[in-house]
Amino acid sequence: MIIPAVILSIILINLINLDISTNTVLKSDTMFHISNDVERNIPILTRLSLKETAENVVKNTEPVSNSRITIKNDLQSKIDNLTRNYQENTGVTVYCEIKSVDSARDPFEVHVMSIISVQKGNVSYIRDICQNISYLDYNFSERLSIEVVKIPDPLPLIKTKKYGANVTGNRINYGSSLTKYLNSKGINGSFVYENASSPLYIKKCPFEPYNVHGNCNGFFNLKNCIDNGFYHESNDGACLLCRLEGKATCNHLGIETFIVPDKSTNYFLKGPSSPDHVIFSENGPYGYGTYSGNVFQYYSSGNVSYKLFLDNGHRLKYGIPVY
Ligand SMILES: [Zn+2]
Numbered sequence: 574m575i576i577p578a579v580i581l582s583i584i585l586i587n588l589i590n591l592d593i594s595t596n597t598v599l600k601s602d603t604m605f606h607i608s609n610d611v612e613r614n615i616p617i618l619t620r621l622s623l624k625e626t627a628e629n630v631v632k633n634t635e636p637v638s639n640s641r642i643t644i645k646n647d648l649q650s651k652i653d654n655l656t657r658n659y660q661e662n663t664g665v666t667v668y669c670e671i672k673s674v675d676s677a678r679d680p681f682e683v684h685v686m687s688i689i690s691v692q693k694g695n696v697s698y699i700r701d702i703c704q705n706i707s708y709l710d711y712n713f714s715e716r717l718s719i720e721v722v723k724i725p726d727p728l729p730l731i732k733t734k735k736y737g738a739n740v741t742g743n744r745i746n747y748g749s750s751l752t753k754y755l756n757s758k759g760i761n762g763s764f765v766y767e768n769a770s771s772p773l774y775i776k777k778c779p780f781e782p783y784n785v786h787g788n789c790n791g792f793f794n795l796k797n798c799i800d801n802g803f804y805h806e807s808n809d810g811a812c813l814l815c816r817l818e819g820k821a822t823c824n825h826l827g828i829e830t831f832i833v834p835d836k837s838t839n840y841f842l843k844g845p846s847s848p849d850h851v852i853f854s855e856n857g858p859y860g861y862g863t864y865s866g867n868v869f870q871y872y873s874s875g876n877v878s879y880k881l882f883l884d885n886g887h888r889l890k891y892g893i894p895v896y
């Protein structure tokens with residue numbers, strides 16, 4: 574009676590390929606459970622891999638030469654540890670090959686392709702998996718730990734740490750480093766970024782559509798966005814994987830945040846435009862793609878002015894009056 578049972582399970586496994594509704598038949602099957610469990614762990618381990626890689630880049634200020642391969646290899650070794658455990662504990666042969674890690678259509682996600690194969694005796698079970706995995710703040714509580722994954726933006730420190738930028742809490746404080754960086758490129762008006770700051774961790778801005786930053790509530794939404802250090806989708810700004818390679822711009826849909834000048838009583842009329850990819854762009858005939866913008870005061874207190882420098886393209890995007 575054993576052989577018919579094996580044949581029956583092979584037929585059932587073939588059936589689920591034809592009709593998803595028969596999945597329930599296999600729900601009690603250990604192999605199905607193991608495969609699902611491995612699948613559930615891929616996003617968790619991907620976030621961990623992105624976090625560790627970004628933290629290393631921030632610490633060493635050395636960009637990685639190919640972030641997609643670096644993350645793929647790191648993820649593969651994390652997955653191998655997991656599948657080895659299954660094998661030891663259940664006797665079921667499990668293998669998960671990470672095929673690729675790449676930018677996703679949503680710039681707050683990465684796209685991971687993998688193949689999970691599970692085998693016991695004569696029965697094997699193979700699945701192709703494609704996942705779009707968000708790398709935003711994520712709570713590990715489902716695994717009985719409350720660690721929150723926060724991914725630091727590696728780009729600003731790759732560019733400015735050697736000039737003296739440092740991290741305090743959730744922000745990067747540039748001191749004189751950003752002025753020095755911009756000066757080294759021969760960019761005019763670099764002094765307006767003396768003591769500027771920008772967010773350390775990537776958080777998605779909730780103010781959507783983006784023009785509500787400026788065109789309702791006074792400029793309260795914009796101030797709130799800047800105070801929280803939020804990031805936005807951007808056609809020009811680099812995606813996370815390209816930021817790990819030290820690129821400020823790339824061909825994928827990416828992200829952008831504001832580099833915030835120090836609040837002051839001085840009032841300069843023009844300066845390099847404040848979106849981070851404008852400041853750090855190295856795509857241009859002179860080794861930079863930085864362009865200037867006119868000053869915009871979004872808040873004031875007494876005679877102290879809180880301002881950004883913004884070109885008209887970004888003013889339109891965020892609902893701020895064009896100059
Ligand atoms: Zn925002």
Ligand SMILES: [Zn+2]
Nearest residue numbers: 812815823825
């Ligand atoms: Zn990219």
